[in-house]
Amino acid sequence: MTLLALFAPLISPYDPQEMRVGLSSYPPAWYDTNTKDGHPDHFLGTDLYGRDILSRAIHGARSAMFLVLTAIPLTVLIGIVVGIAAGVGNKTVEMIFLRLTDVVSAVPSFMFAVIIVLIVRATPTGEVFGGLISLTLAFALVSWVSLARLVYTAVLQVRAQEFMEASHSLGAGMWHQVFRHILPHVSHLIVVWVINNIPAVILLEALFGYIGIQILQVTDGSSFQDISWGGLILSGRTQLNWNPFILLVPTVCILVISMSFSILGEYLNERLNPQLESSQVI
Amino acid sequence: MLNFILQRVTRIILILASVELLVFLLIHSVPGNPWDAPNNQLKAMRNVFVDDKTLERRFKYFGLDLPLWRQFTRYLIGDVHEDGNFVCGIVCGNLGPSTRVMGRSVQDVLFRPPKGHSLWDSRVGYTIRLVTLSFAFVTLLGIPLGVASAFWAGSRFDKTLSTVLTAVVSIPIFILGLLGILIFASGLKWINVLPRWSEPKYWILPIALLSIIPLANLVRIARASMLNAMSGDYIRTARAKGLTRAQTMWRHILPNALISILTYLLPVFMELVAASFIIEGIFGFPGFGREYWDAIGDLDYAMIMGITFLYACGITFANLLLETAYRLIDPRMRGG
Numbered sequence: 001m002t003l004l005a006l007f008a009p010l011i012s013p014y015d016p017q018e019m020r021v022g023l024s025s026y027p028p029a030w031y032d033t034n035t036k037d038g039h040p041d042h043f044l045g046t047d048l049y050g051r052d053i054l055s056r057a058i059h060g061a062r063s064a065m066f067l068v069l070t071a072i073p074l075t076v077l078i079g080i081v082v083g084i085a086a087g088v089g090n091k092t093v094e095m096i097f098l099r100l101t102d103v104v105s106a107v108p109s110f111m112f113a114v115i116i117v118l119i120v121r122a123t124p125t126g127e128v129f130g131g132l133i134s135l136t137l138a139f140a141l142v143s144w145v146s147l148a149r150l151v152y153t154a155v156l157q158v159r160a161q162e163f164m165e166a167s168h169s170l171g172a173g174m175w176h177q178v179f180r181h182i183l184p185h186v187s188h189l190i191v192v193w194v195i196n197n198i199p200a201v202i203l204l205e206a207l208f209g210y211i212g213i214q215i216l217q218v219t220d221g222s223s224f225q226d227i228s229w230g231g232l233i234l235s236g237r238t239q240l241n242w243n244p245f246i247l248l249v250p251t252v253c254i255l256v257i258s259m260s261f262s263i264l265g266e267y268l269n270e271r272l273n274p275q276l277e278s279s280q281v282i
Numbered sequence: 283m284l285n286f287i288l289q290r291v292t293r294i295i296l297i298l299a300s301v302e303l304l305v306f307l308l309i310h311s312v313p314g315n316p317w318d319a320p321n322n323q324l325k326a327m328r329n330v331f332v333d334d335k336t337l338e339r340r341f342k343y344f345g346l347d348l349p350l351w352r353q354f355t356r357y358l359i360g361d362v363h364e365d366g367n368f369v370c371g372i373v374c375g376n377l378g379p380s381t382r383v384m385g386r387s388v389q390d391v392l393f394r395p396p397k398g399h400s401l402w403d404s405r406v407g408y409t410i411r412l413v414t415l416s417f418a419f420v421t422l423l424g425i426p427l428g429v430a431s432a433f434w435a436g437s438r439f440d441k442t443l444s445t446v447l448t449a450v451v452s453i454p455i456f457i458l459g460l461l462g463i464l465i466f467a468s469g470l471k472w473i474n475v476l477p478r479w480s481e482p483k484y485w486i487l488p489i490a491l492l493s494i495i496p497l498a499n500l501v502r503i504a505r506a507s508m509l510n511a512m513s514g515d516y517i518r519t520a521r522a523k524g525l526t527r528a529q530t531m532w533r534h535i536l537p538n539a540l541i542s543i544l545t546y547l548l549p550v551f552m553e554l555v556a557a558s559f560i561i562e563g564i565f566g567f568p569g570f571g572r573e574y575w576d577a578i579g580d581l582d583y584a585m586i587m588g589i590t591f592l593y594a595c596g597i598t599f600a601n602l603l604l605e606t607a608y609r610l611i612d613p614r615m616r617g618g
Contacts, residue, residue, distance in 0.1 A: 099296075099297075099300070102293075102297050103297055103300045103301050103304060105597075106297055106298070106301050106593075106594040106597050106598050107301055107305075107590055107593055107594050107597070108555075108556040108559045108593060109556075110556075110559065110560060111305075111559070111574070111590060111593070112305075112308070114578055115305070115308045115309055115312065115578075115586075116308070118312045118578070119308065119311045119312050119313075203456075206456075206457075207456055207560070248464070251457050251460055251461065254457060255457060259449065262448070262451065263448070266448065
């Protein structure tokens, strides 16, 4: 996927934006319907505007890649800082943190994400990177809570252990403790969380595409400009009945990615967590 | 016990109020108003014949000309409206007037069924039916499957089940939804893409999709708690005194495992509620979630806040129920 995203312009056979009159809505090259046979030049067919679907799918990997590379680090940063602060900070910090997580987790997180996208896309920042930045922010602002809570409970567990007391009595300062003892102990949790949440970011984008909330504020025809799997899904959904392949292509892309990450996540969870017994699945 | 419940209820009220405040602030930071949004041509077209005077009257009627904090207190507690009457807010159960469905209040839209139908045909009824049916499906299928796979742990059945579940969990529900629509509506033509919800066969797909991920989780939980109960010393004693494996299973392991499974049922239920919101969006299911998507598009402030409020109510009270149940079931918890 990384390779695809990096070399998208070289690999993809056509310009994803180029529209060709008379080439619209072709099924894939290897598929013949009774109305139209596949066009030999376009392996996965073309969309309503005669744009090559294979090229669009490959370029869509770039959008997904961008989202993963921005949203995940941002979320991890917020999550770790807040989680550790709540874990080692004083009672007030802890209280505020706990109440805040109560409030955020009382509502399906997607509800917040939608509103955040609506806010960000109207500001000038919303237009950066073709509107993807609003998804980055929405994801980060919603899902840092789950990571922070994970880190928080882990920090409490670590702090309750005896070696912390030992290091404290040896004169270790708070910062020393955080970096030398606490961070190494929570790192495996963070790695697993990241692996499990990479598909979630890609899904968020696709879900927005599916439900039809545009991440860019444009209403004329050029709103089809953003090339992403979510956009492909959106256009595929509207043409579901006469060309289901537009929908199928991004679906398969997302499927492959999320399945591989979830297998990787399970594997890492087993390898990195020394306490996990093989009999206990959860 | 009473003290505990009172304390929790106060906390829930605080949480609900904060949720409302958060959503209120967020939704009012979205530029535009219910009748106009920058660059939203669809909305502009619909309101092209609304002159400034009407708009002004609408603003006054819905209290949108007030300062923000007044709007919030008006929504929460109530305020004297322009005709001089005091109208109570959310504390009396009044979720406010909807700007999208003009002339009806939010609770009216959500709870009142169409003429000549029962409450089950209202928005709330649809969501409740969807979630309870899925919940029943998940529980009735998930627990037996989990118990069976623990009983024959390590067998081919156990391995196949866990592989299938891992695969299914990693596929997001809406992708499954798309595939379902593709196969059953586009391919096999069993159902229409625009379903008629009065017929039971259209319910199968949403319920199945909503259930899949909670089902997988419940099977894992049931299996793990069965294995956990099996490892107890008293099980060895029971076996030593001559009970067969099946007998120990029914008499000793199952009751113990069921207690820990039961405590997981509420999280599963909450998971269902949260997922129903997305499923409804995908299928255009005429429940809560769908109303939310419509309201978001039109910036129907009261509707968005009302639905958020009801979801938050459901989740926090389910939490309270769970904590109370813990205390009732497990005597160790009562002291603390």
